[in-house]
Amino acid sequence: MRTQVAIIGAGPAGMFLAHLLHAEGIASIVIERRDRRYVEGRVRAGVLEHITVDLMRRLGIDARLREHGQVHRGTNLSLDGRLIHIDMAALTGGRTVTVYGQQEVMRDLFDAAEARELPIVWNAADVVCEGLQGNTPTVSWNDRDGRHTLACDFVVGCDGFHGVSRGAIPAERRQSFERVYPFGWLGILADVPPAGHELVYANHERGFALASMRSTTRSRYYIQCGLNERIEDWSDELFWDELRLRLGPEVAARVTPGPSFEKSIAPLRAFVCEPMRWGRLFLAGDAAHIVPPTGAKGMNLAVSDVLILAEGLGEHYRGSSAGIDTYSQRALARVWKAERFSWWFTSITHRFPDMDGFDRRVQIAExxxxxxxxxxxxxxxxxxxGLPLAA
Incomplete structure (x- = not known):
């Protein structure tokens, strides 16, 4: 088997890249260790930057987005119940974000891949990358039919934080930067109307809360919790009571409680791997970086990575290596700005265990x-x- 670009991972980074390469006339094969149902069913982010919305439009996969996506011109912060409105469109020359769940994005990407006959290998186990410093790297894997090997020009690791791609770079050739936060987010999904038409990020003396949504009839809510807490300790009733307390009386009055159908606790961390290229291997998305969810940057950073990379690969096949040679530098410039924003936004909205009176007063002053x-x-x-792509 042979292709031009082997893509490991069928998440947002991998599938957006496959579509971008297809538009450039570059052949690729996506190799995924799970099945479509699993990948599409993962509950993830739901706020799309304008760059992601523009890409879906450009790729011709935005029909459902235009029908179901909720355009947000602003957002809100709450300090112990006092609301601060941020008119994003007015402050940025009309730019907005769109609320549209990652599960829906993946459905659109997979449906279009089927229509365009983009090859995806599902349930690939024991994936190994080899020959990454040569001209013909390979990716091999097992499935029920045995061992398979794919020769290619380039390998792109889009297989997430726990994937195999990053580990293919020798430890002495990569550097990792990490910040683990001393709390998590307890989140629920419920088929109830959202508390408003925009998000509310709440800073309360008892901790952070977020009022979000997936549609006009489905709400997504979060509260800050300790890392040692268990989902079993939080009944729906306890969750709704704590959420409304932290959001403050004005927003709480608009919260419609109801039974949750998904409940989970997610730890918060930041992580960056440098560089994002080694030989014929490129990293993109969560394989290279993780951001706290506060700034809603995870999937959007994956999109900016593959936009930069697809441009560089297109240039390569037209005779110039400049784009792929500067990929890591350009991608990391945007990654670190997103890491900075997510760190800052987390720092002004959450209560940290070691905060004293001085820290709290500074947070309020901010x-x-x-x-x-x-x-x-x-x-x-x-x-x-969303900031523009780095030049």
Whole structure:
């Protein structure tokens, strides 16, 4: 078997890249260790930057997005119940974000892949990358029919934080940067109307809360929790009571409680691997970086990675290596800005275990300043809707 680009992982990074390469006339094969139902069913982010929305439109996979996506022109912060509205569209020249679940994005990507006959290998076990420093690297895997080997020009690791791709770079040739946060997010999904038409990020003396949504009839809510807490300790009734307390009376009055059909606890961490290229291997998405969910950057960073990489691969097959040679530098420039924003946004909205009175007063002062400063609001808005790709 042979192709031009082997893509490991059929998540957002891998599938967006496959479609971008297809549009460039570059052959690729996606290799995924799970099946479509599993990948499509994972509950993930739901806020799309304008760059992601524009790409779906460009790829011709935005029909359902246009029908079901919710365009948000602003967002809200809450400090012990006092709301601060950020008019993102007004502050950024009309740029917005769109609420549309990652599960829906994956459905659109997979449906279009079937229609375009983009090859995907499902249930690939024991994936191994070899020959990454040569001209013809290979990717091999097992399935029920035995061992298979795919020769290619390039390998792109889009297989997430726990995938095999990053480990194919020798330890002495890569550097990792990590920040593990001392709390997690307890989240639920419920088929109830959302508390408003925009998100609310709440900073309360008892901890962070987020009022979000997936549609006009499905809500997504989170509260900050300890890493040692268990889902079993949180009944729906306890969750709704704590959520409404942290959101404050104005927002709480608009919360419609109901039975949850999904409940999970997610730890928060930040992680970056440098470089994002080694020989004929490129890393993209969660294989290279993780951001706290506060800034809604995870899937959007995967999109910016593969936009940069697809451009570089297109240039390569037209005779120039400049794009692939600068891929890691360009991608990391945007990654670190997103890491900075997610760290900052987390720092002003969450209660940290070691916070003392001074830390709390500084946090309140930061939010007070944000509430009255158009310049500070513009900086938040520019980062939230998504910074441009690095030149």
């Amino acid at each position: 939010l007070d300043y944000l509430s009255g400063s158009p310049a500070a609001q513009r900086a938040l808005a520019e980062n939230y809707v």
